[in-house]
Amino acid sequence: MKTFSEVKNNATDESRFSVVYRITCDNKTKVEEIAKDITFEQTVEVPADCIPEHVLKSGIIGNVESITPSKIINKYDVAISYRCAITDYAIPQLLNVIFGNISLKNNIKVIGLDFPGSYLDQFQGPKNGIDIVRQKTGAQNRPLACTALKPMGLSVLELSAMAGAFAKGGVDLIKDDHGISNQPFHPFKERVSKCQEAVNRETARTGKNTIYCPMVSGRFDEIEEQVAFAASAGVHGILIAPMLVGCDTVRYISEKYDMVVIGHPSLTGTFFNDPDHGMAPSVLLGTIFRLLGVDINVFPNFGGRFSFTMQECIEIACALKDPLGNIKSAFPCPAGGMSFDRIPNIAQDYGVDTVILIGGSLMQHGNDIAESTKLFMNKIKEQFRQAVTD
C-alpha cells in the first residue's frame, strides 16, 4: 500500500474506474439523459455551459461507457467511468463519487464496481484475510465458528464468565454483541480486560486459540484509544460497524493495528431495502467493506430475522471472496437468528470459507454454555467430515 505522499506522486495516472448503476426507467432515451446527469452530478455538479474547456478535456466528468438493457423490464445497466484521481484515493471522496448526491435521487441502484489494479493497490484491504485468520485460529478445512457475548446489561463478571465458557467450548471467535459499547454498567476497558483474561485462562488449558473481538464504537477521539487499549490487553480482534463510526475509521484501524477485523452491517439497511435505489448488498457489504479492511463480514442471512434473499447473500459472499486485485479475500459471516439446525445449510450454501455465527440460539440450547459450544463445534466438524467424505 502506498503512503499518501506516494499517491500524490502518482497523480499523473489517468486511469479510470467504473460504477455500474441499474437505472429503472420506462424509456430508453430518458435513460441516456439520466446517465448523463449522473456523470455531471457526481463530478463537476454544474451545467455544461459553466465548465471551462480544460476541465471538459481533463476527463474529470464521468463517462457513460455502456447502457445495456437488463433482463428485467424497464431496468438498464449503465456503466459510468470516473477518473481515479477525483476520488482523492480516499474512502470518503470515493463514496461521494460513487453515490453521494445521487443517493438523494430515485431509481438508481449501484450494482457493481470495477477498479483497475493500480487503484486497488492504494488500499490494504483485509490485513489478515481468510488464510491468516485460519492460521491465527488454527481452524483448517472447515467453516469457522463464532459466538456472541450478550445481552447488553449483563455484569462484567457475567460477560467474562460467558466468554470463558465459549472459549472452554473451543469456539474460534467470540464477538461482543454490537450494542455492547462503553456503557456505564459495563465500561469498555474493564469489560474487555476481564473477557480477554477469561478467554486466556481457558485457552491455556485447551491449547485452542480463540480470538475475542470486542465491539469498538467509541467517539472519533476515543476509538483509537479503545483499539490500542484492547491490543495492550492481549486482544487480537475487533468488531466494528463502518456506518456507525465512519467507513474510513475502519480503513485506518485495520491498516494500523494487527487485529482480526469483523465488520458489522448496523445502519446500512436503507441502502438495500428499495430494490430500485441504493446499493446492492454485495457492493456495500462485499466490495466496499472488504476495501475498508474487514477480514470477516457479518450480514443477515436469508431465512433469519431479516429480509435479504438467498441470491443477495451469495453475492455478498462472492464479493468478499472473489479476486479483487491484490486485495485479500474475506470471510462471509451469515448471521441474524441462525440456529443449530441451519448449520448444514449454511455450510452447503457458502462452502468451507465461511464463519458461522450462532448467537441467541446457542444460549437457548442449554444451561451449560461450554457444552453447547462444544456441540456447535462438533456439528460443524461433523458436517465437514461428511463433506470431505462425500
Next chain:
Amino acid sequence: MKTFSEVKNNATDESRFSVVYRITCDNKTKVEEIAKDITFEQTVEVPADCIPEHVLKSGIIGNVESITPSKIINKYDVAISYRCAITDYAIPQLLNVIFGNISLKNNIKVIGLDFPGSYLDQFQGPKNGIDIVRQKTGAQNRPLACTALKPMGLSVLELSAMAGAFAKGGVDLIKDDHGISNQPFHPFKERVSKCQEAVNRETARTGKNTIYCPMVSGRFDEIEEQVAFAASAGVHGILIAPMLVGCDTVRYISEKYDMVVIGHPSLTGTFFNDPDHGMAPSVLLGTIFRLLGVDINVFPNFGGRFSFTMQECIEIACALKDPLGNIKSAFPCPAGGMSFDRIPNIAQDYGVDTVILIGGSLMQHGNDIAESTKLFMNKIKEQFRQAVTD
C-alpha cells in the same frame, strides 16, 4: 457540555429518550409484535428466555410507550423509549440504538426523536447557531447568501479568483463544491490558503465579512489536520458531510474548533427515498445533524434537481430551528438547482432565518461573477425590505 468522565459520574441517571417509529402494517395485532421485536432487536438482541431477571428489571430493554394509528391507512406511530445510558452518551451507539439493526428490516420509518434536557446537555450542538453566524457575517434581518466554488478541476488560481469575485460581490458565505477535496489537481492546503487569501484581499476593501468554508473530507487520520490547517490559514468555516466522514467526526470537530459548520447531505439519500422505511429527512438532516453541531445544513429544496417534497423541506427547517433543550438553532440551507427566480419563494417558504445557496445558476448569470453576486445579494435584500414593509 459535560466531559466524558462527568458523564460517567452521571450514569445513575435512569432517564429515557423516545423514538417514534412509523410502522406500515395491515394488522394492528401484528404492529404490537413488531413494536416488541424492535424493543429487543435494538437493545438486548436475544430471545426473552435468555435474559436474566436483573437485566429485565434494569430498564435496558426498549419500552413501547404508545401505539397510535396515524392518519394514513395501515400506518401506526409507535413510540418506544430507551434508557439514555445504553447509548453510551455517544453518537455511534445512539445511532445504533435508534436504527442500527432494524435498518435491515422493512416498513419502519423513524419520524421523531424526543430527548430529555439532561440528555441533550451531553451534546454541544451548533457552536455558533443562528445568532453567532449572523454576528460573524454581519448579516441581520434577512436570509444569508451562500455561493459555491465549482467545478472540480478548475486550477487553484481559477478557484481562488472565483472566491475573490464572490467576496467582492459581498456574499455572506462561500463554500467549496462538496466534491472538491484533496485531489492532486487542487490539493487541500494550497487551494484553501489561496482561496482564503483571495477572500481576505476583497473583504479588506469591502469591509464586509465573507466566510469561506472549504470542504473537509479527508481520511480519518487527516481530517483534523485539514481543519487545523484551515484555521491557521485564517479560515472561519468548513463544509462537511457526516455520512462521508462519520457522524461523530463532525461532532468532534464542531466541539473543538471555532468554525462555522455547514453540513452536507451527501450519501444520506437512501434513508429518505422509501416513504415506508428509513428516517424522515427532518430526523436525520434536522435533529441528528443539529446534534452533531452543524450551524447551517444544506438539503435539496423541493422543485430543484432532487425529490424532497415541500412538506419534508419545511419539516427539516423546523427541526433545525425549533426549541431543542439548550441546543442552539441552525440555519436551513435549501439548495440543489436553485436559481435567482426562486429567491422570493425561498424567502417566503423558510422565512428570514435561512441561508440561500445559489450555485451553478449564479455562474450562468453572466461573465462577471462579482456583479452577478451583487445582484444575488440585492435580490435578497430587496425581497426583505419588501417583507419588512409589507
